[in-house]
Amino acid sequence: MKFFGRGHGACPGCGLTxxxxxxxxxxxxxxxxxxxxxxxxxxxxxYGKNAWGVPYIHSLFDNTAAVACGISExxxxxxxxxxxxxxxxxxxxATADIGLTLHGMFDRNHDVxxxxxxNEAYQNTGHQQSGLTPFGESTTTTPAGKLILGKMxxxxxxxxxxxxxxxxxxxxSSAVLPADxxxxxxxxxxxxxxxxxxxxxxxxxxxxxxxxxxxxVGNLAIETALYxxxxxxxxxxxxxxxxxxxxxxxxxxKPQRRFxxxxxxxxxxxxxAEIQRIADRNAEKxxxxxxxx
Amino acid sequence: MMKVxxxxxxxxxxxxxxxxxxICAYPITPQTEIVENLAEMYxxxxxxxxxxxxxxxxxxxASILVGASATGARTFTxxxxxxxxxxxEVLFNAAGMRLPIVIANPNxxxxxxLSIWNDLQDSMALRDxxxxxxxxxxxxxxxxxxxxxxKIAEDQRVLLPFMVCMDGFKxxxxxxxxxxxxxxxxxxxxPPFKPKAYMTTKKPLAFxxxxxxxxxxxxRVAMQNAMDRAKDLMEKVxxxxxxxxxxxxxxxxxxxxxxxxxxxxxxGSIVGLLRKVVEDLRREGIxxxxxxxRTFRPFPVEELRSYLGDAExxxxxxxxxSLGYEGNLSIELKSALYGFSAEIISMILGLGGRDLSKxxxxxxxRNAIAGKEASGFKGAKDFEEVIP
Amino acid sequence: MKMRLNLGAISEPLQSEKxxxxxxxxxxxxxxxxxxxxxxxxxxxxxxxxxxxxxxxKEKFAVVDYQYxxxxxxxxxxxxxxxxxxxxxxxxxxxVC
Ligand SMILES: Cc1ncc(C[n+]2csc(CCOP(=O)(O)OP(=O)(O)O)c2C)c(N)n1
Ligand code: SF4
Ligand code: SF4
Ligand code: SF4
Ligand SMILES: [Mg+2]
Numbered sequence: 001m002k003f004f005g006r007g008h009g010a011c012p013g014c015g016l017t018x019x020x021x022x023x024x025x026x027x028x029x030x031x032x033x034x035x036x037x038x039x040x041x042x043x044x045x046x047y048g049k050n051a052w053g054v055p056y057i058h059s060l061f062d063n064t065a066a067v068a069c070g071i072s073e074x075x076x077x078x079x080x081x082x083x084x085x086x087x088x089x090x091x092x093x094a095t096a097d098i099g100l101t102l103h104g105m106f107d108r109n110h111d112v113x114x115x116x117x118x119n120e121a122y123q124n125t126g127h128q129q130s131g132l133t134p135f136g137e138s139t140t141t142t143p144a145g146k147l148i149l150g151k152m153x154x155x156x157x158x159x160x161x162x163x164x165x166x167x168x169x170x171x172x173s174s175a176v177l178p179a180d181x182x183x184x185x186x187x188x189x190x191x192x193x194x195x196x197x198x199x200x201x202x203x204x205x206x207x208x209x210x211x212x213x214x215x216x217v218g219n220l221a222i223e224t225a226l227y228x229x230x231x232x233x234x235x236x237x238x239x240x241x242x243x244x245x246x247x248x249x250x251x252x253x254k255p256q257r258r259f260x261x262x263x264x265x266x267x268x269x270x271x272x273a274e275i276q277r278i279a280d281r282n283a284e285k286x287x288x289x290x291x292x293x
Numbered sequence: 294m295m296k297v298x299x300x301x302x303x304x305x306x307x308x309x310x311x312x313x314x315x316i317c318a319y320p321i322t323p324q325t326e327i328v329e330n331l332a333e334m335y336x337x338x339x340x341x342x343x344x345x346x347x348x349x350x351x352x353x354x355a356s357i358l359v360g361a362s363a364t365g366a367r368t369f370t371x372x373x374x375x376x377x378x379x380x381x382e383v384l385f386n387a388a389g390m391r392l393p394i395v396i397a398n399p400n401x402x403x404x405x406x407l408s409i410w411n412d413l414q415d416s417m418a419l420r421d422x423x424x425x426x427x428x429x430x431x432x433x434x435x436x437x438x439x440x441x442x443x444k445i446a447e448d449q450r451v452l453l454p455f456m457v458c459m460d461g462f463k464x465x466x467x468x469x470x471x472x473x474x475x476x477x478x479x480x481x482x483x484p485p486f487k488p489k490a491y492m493t494t495k496k497p498l499a500f501x502x503x504x505x506x507x508x509x510x511x512x513r514v515a516m517q518n519a520m521d522r523a524k525d526l527m528e529k530v531x532x533x534x535x536x537x538x539x540x541x542x543x544x545x546x547x548x549x550x551x552x553x554x555x556x557x558x559x560x561g562s563i564v565g566l567l568r569k570v571v572e573d574l575r576r577e578g579i580x581x582x583x584x585x586x587r588t589f590r591p592f593p594v595e596e597l598r599s600y601l602g603d604a605e606x607x608x609x610x611x612x613x614x615s616l617g618y619e620g621n622l623s624i625e626l627k628s629a630l631y632g633f634s635a636e637i638i639s640m641i642l643g644l645g646g647r648d649l650s651k652x653x654x655x656x657x658x659r660n661a662i663a664g665k666e667a668s669g670f671k672g673a674k675d676f677e678e679v680i681p
Numbered sequence: 682m683k684m685r686l687n688l689g690a691i692s693e694p695l696q697s698e699k700x701x702x703x704x705x706x707x708x709x710x711x712x713x714x715x716x717x718x719x720x721x722x723x724x725x726x727x728x729x730x731x732x733x734x735x736x737x738x739k740e741k742f743a744v745v746d747y748q749y750x751x752x753x754x755x756x757x758x759x760x761x762x763x764x765x766x767x768x769x770x771x772x773x774x775x776x777v778c
Contacts, residue, residue, distance in 0.1 A: 006730050006749040007700035013753035017728040032492055034360060047502040049700060050692035055492040057363050058501035059386055063356035066348070070315065070360025071492060073344040077314040077366055083494045101356055104349035178725035204753075211753030212767070215726065391689035452688065490691050499692040511686050 003029040008051040009043040013211025015175035015201035015218065016040050016117050020089060022178045023115060026185035029054050030084035032075075034068040036094035037061035039124040039203075040117060054084075064090045066101035069110040085189050088114040093122045095198075096131030096156045106165035109193045113185065116158065116196070119203040127206040127258075131156035134226070135278060136271045137258050144261035149271050154278075162196035163235050169195040171231040175202060176218030180241070184231065191233075200227045208257020220252035225283040226275070242290040246283060249275045294473050300432040300465040303473070304371070304397050304457075305330035307439035309340060310479040311395075314366035314486075317346040317357045321376040322409045323461040324399045328371055351376035355383035355394070362392040363500050365491035367443065370394065373461055374401035377415045381422065387454050388423030388516065390501055393446035393486075394454045395439065396424070399461035400561065402645040410646020411461040413561065414613040416589075417621045423516050424454045425523055426589040428560040432469045434542050435459045437534060440474070440483045444530050447486050450522040458589075460562040462646070474538070482537050520591040527588060545593035546584055548600050550575070553582030555662055556601060558626060559610040560586045563649060567610075570654050579662060586622070594629045604635040608661050610654075612643045619668065642671040702729065706752025708767045710745045716764035717742040723756035723765060732756050732765075 003024035010017045016039055024031065033056045035041050041058045044051035059067045065088055072086040090099060095116040105112055121139050122128040129139040134155045138144035142151035162170045169191045171184045181199060188195040200221055202214045209217050221227035222241060226249060229241035250272060253259040262268035283289050298306070304327050308316070316335070318328040328347075335345035348354035351372045358368040372380060377398060387394055398416050402408040416426055425446065429435045438457045446455035459465065490498055504512055528544050535541040549571060559567055564585040571583045584600065586593075601607060607630075611620025618624060623639030630637070638661050643649045653672060660666035687693075703709075710732060719734045719741040731749035734741060743756075743764070757765040 002695060002698075002730070004730065005695040005697040006746070007697035007702055008729070009697075009700075009702075010728060012706055012728075012751035013755050014728050017730075018726055018755070021728075021730055022725060030494055032364070032494070042503070044697065045499055045502045045692070047504045047508055047687075047690045047692055049697050050499040050502060050694060051697035052499050053497055053694045055494055055497045056499040057360065057492060058499075058503075059356060059359050059390070060382060063352065063359070063383060066353040066356030067360035069346070069353075070317070070357035070362075070366075071364045072360075073315050073317075073346060073357065074361035074364035074366035077342050077344045077361075078364070079342070080364075080493075101349070101353045104353045107349065108346065176726075211751075211755055212758050214753070214755055215758045389689065490688065497694045499694070500689065502690045502692045504690055508686070511684070512690055515686060515688070 003053045005051040005053060010039070011205050013204045013214045015203060015214060016119065018178065019117055019175040019181060019199045019201050022181040023087065023089070023185050024054060026182040027085055027087070027189060031087045032071050032084055033057070034064050034071060034086070034088050036064040036090040036099065038091035038094055039119070040089055040091070042124055061094055062098040063101050064088050064094060064099060065105040065112070065114060068112045068114070069105050069108070072110045072112055086112045088112060090114070090116055091122070092116060092118040092120060092132035093130040096158055103165065106162065106167055106194050111192055113188045113195045113197065116198040117201045118198050119201045119206060121206050123203050123206040132158065136262060136275050138261050139258070144265070149261060149265060149267060158196070158198055159230065163232055166235070167196050168193040168234055169232070172198045172200070172227070172229050174200040174218050174222060174227060174229065176215045177229065180229065206258065209255060213255055217252065217255055220247060223247045224249045224252045225279040225288050226252060228282045228286045228288055230286050237286065240286045240288055243283070243288045244290050246289055249279050294475070295470055296473050297468050297470050299326070299468055300435060300459065301326035302330055303432040303436040303471045304439060305334070306473055307436045308369050309334050310474055310476055311440055311443050311483060312341065312367065313343055313369040315344050315346070315358060315361035316369045317348050317354045318370045318372060319348050319351045319354050319376060321351070321372060321374060323401065323465045324371045324373050324376070324397070326465065327397055327399070351379045352383060355380040355387065358394045359383060359387050359390065359392060362387070362394050363390065363492050365486070365488055367486040368394045371397040371399070373399050374403055374415045378403065378418055381419060384419060384424060384454060385422045389512065391452040391519070392454065393452050395442045395446055396454060396456040398456050398458045399465040400458050401461040408645040411463055412612040412644045412646070413458070416456060416458045417613040419456070420590065420621070424456050424590065426456050426458055427587055428458045428589060430562055430564045430585060432464055432467065433471050433540065435464060436471055436474065437538060437540060437542065440479050441530050441534050444483050445523060445527055448526055449489065451519050451526060453516070453519055453523065458561065463562045478537060524591040524593065543585065543587060544596065545588035546586055546596050546600065548582065548584050550582035551600055553580050554603070554605045555580055556582045556584055556604050557608045557610060557658060558584040558586060558622065560589065560622065561612070563610060563612070563643065566649065566651055566654065570651055570658065574655065574658060579659070581658070592625055592629065597626065597629045598633070601630060601635060602633055606662060607635050607637045608658055609637060609639050611639055611641045614641050638666065639668040640671045641669065647672055701748045702751050703748045706750070707773045708752035708754065708769050709747055709750050710752065710754070710756050710765050711768050712743045712745060713764045713766070714740065714742040716762045718762055719743065720761065722759050722761060726755050726759045728753065728755060
């Protein structure tokens with residue numbers, strides 16, 4: 001039995017579907033999926049063209065964590081918990097901006113694996129900024145213009161927020177690390193409570209990259225320390241993905257249309273320098289650099 | 294078992310007897326005591342196979358119930374006013390997903406200005422959501438309404454959310470002697486919730502799929518059909534309830550003195566007072582009847598037309614207003630009685646808990662019948678609006 | 682025959698498989714079975730679940746399902762053995778004159 005069918009409507013090379021297929025495989029399809037409005041929902045759940053091979057629910061953009069809590073509690077009340085784990089699959093907008101029910105889920109510590117599929121903007125509605133859009137990115141609501149060079153706010157630290165809530169398991173991963181996704185989802189499944197996994201998902205359309213470059217670009221996010229791959233258990237950092245030779249951020253930014261203005265506008269240099277400082281701070285904070293002997 | 298209890302307890306007790314699986318709510322006056330009572334029952338282990346969750350908002354509470362109901366759980370929430378409006382995005386959604394969530398709504402005014410007191414503006418705002426709305430007159434009726442709500446909402450031919458509306462404070466906080474139902478009565482009346490389609494790994498269905506233009510409309514037609522079926526089923530369930538409990542609350546309407554030419558139409562606890570008003574006015578020689586409207590959605594058009602078809606004058610007591618037009622109930626009634634000749638006088642009164650005395654209502658009705666009282670706000674003071 | 686409509690827009694599983702997305706792209710992935718070591722890396726990455734290692738009588742190698750392959754090139758970019766090449770479809774090999 002397949003858990004996520006072929007024939008779905010994602011753009012060729014979409015990172016979301018790679019991530020989702022690995023999440024479902026890690027749980028052997030024994031799960032209940034609650035999905036927020038967004039790309040994943042639109043490409044998979046048109047009436048009569050459903051791609052899901054696991055029980056699935058889409059309610060709204062802004063309430064997915066709460067819907068998942070409801071499933072989890074119903075399974076407890078009905079003594080059907082052994083049927084499977086409850087998993088949220090929500091976009092970065094649904095998670096960091098409008099999805100405030102996330103906090104109730106953490107507070108009450110419902111048994112849910114909350115997965116944020118972070119493609120760093122509202123891609124479904126045409127690439128508007130979200131709380132997880134990184135500094136300097138040009139989106140349609142933070143466009144690069146004569147005065148302002150894209151989003152000038154920072155990327156929200158959802159990992160820190162999840163940890164501050166006391167979440168028993170918090171991790172990041174990437175669609176370009178399928179084995180890492182599977183390991184972390186399996187681990188999360190073995191822990192009781194509200195878990196949070198944030199998966200970086202390259203978006204060919206919104207980021208302006210080619211399918212062939214999805215994996216390269218996704219890896220560069222990790223190798224520049226712009227997307228730290230980390231893992232926390234009960235608030236304690238238990239693993240990080242070390243970087244052998246950390247690359248300058250330009251290498252990551254340059255191939256993507258969403259950052260192109262940084263290379264055409266003379267003031268782009270300052271923005272890139274700031275992005276480099278963000279990467280440096282990440283590397284330091286999590287100890288990402290592999291020390292050379 | 295006869296017991297003097299307050300309105301909120303009469304609801305909480307009835308909910309317990311219906312054996313819900315997931316209860317989830319957020320406090321708001323004057324609803325709070327309903328869930329507090331349920332929380333206490335939960336803490337004392339009186340609710341079996343049940344999870345009680347204190348959500349972080351009404352929006353979350355309703356969302357949690359969407360997940361729970363889709364998973365096959367019998368669900369309950371209570372809210373009103375700001376809480377109901379905060380829930381509204383979810384409740385429209387729940388109706389479209391055909392989830393039979395039962396909601397108790399102790400009606401309360403809407404901010405601004407903030408008011409904790411009673412009128413019907415909150416549930417009127419949810420008029421178009423696809424939720425069945427029943428308005429009760431007293432706490433016994435509220436108590437009895439809960440098992441009936443589950444039976445109707447969960448019926449395969451219906452599957453829509455059901456909201457029991459009871460006046461905030463006026464009913465929720467009033468002491469009344471209530472015949473608290475026996476568990477066995479409810480068990481015999483209300484079958485367990487066994488939906489045919491629900492979220493399970495044994496048959497992985499997808500809920501909440503989106504519908505493109507070639508099929509969206511049909512889903513709305515299906516909801517309208519479900520409302521129509523609910524209308525018939527409700528009559529049946531109301532009758533069945535009378536047999537089971539010995540109490541007859543009427544059908545979608547209760548009509549007192551149906552042979553009259555003059556009528557007052559109202560919903561909720563005000564009907565209790567109107568019963569006395571009508572008796573007294575009849576004693577004065579006024580040929581007045583009373584229509585207690587119980588079911589607001591689905592709207593009982595045929596029943597209203599058959600009872601009010603020959604009426605000459607109908608006085609509608611509206612406790613909410615569609616700002617920019619007129620009283621909500623009047624709008625509905627005029628539409629239902631289109632083509633008939635009755636004059637409909639719309640009286641908007643009692644907003645935000647404004648007191649309604651028997652004398653006040655009597656005078657209004659007397660004058661309206663004498664042609665001396667036009668449609669409009671009643672009982673509002675004269676004022677001049679100034680910008681400070 | 683009357684149209685059947687599921688209550689509340691509930692859908693049956695895996696209906697998307699009816700939709701063949703193989704004609705979306707301009708390219709398709711082709712596996713060189715001589716180079717393929719059946720490591721399954723491509724399988725884990727394909728966003729469309731349409732490349733799969735299959736066992737034959739004597740050999741094991743990755744097979745592309747052209748009914749669904751969108752030609753994104755992800756598989757080719759991750760294959761450690763460079764066993765996958767992307768090739769433009771016949772249809773698009775038009776000569777420009
Ligand atoms: C309450 C509400 N506001 C706005 C929208 C419109 N909307 C739908 S999806 C979406 C963005 C989704 O972004 P994200 O969560 O990041 O998911 P993505 O599509 O990027 O995967 C927006 C703004 C909505 N559906 N509901
Ligand atoms: S827009 Fe981006 S996230 Fe959405 S389907 Fe396309 S590639 Fe995937
Ligand atoms: S990644 Fe390459 S070597 Fe591995 S199975 Fe796929 S085609 Fe074969
Ligand atoms: S080209 Fe893309 S869709 Fe086709 S098999 Fe490779 S990864 Fe899958
Ligand atoms: Mg997004």
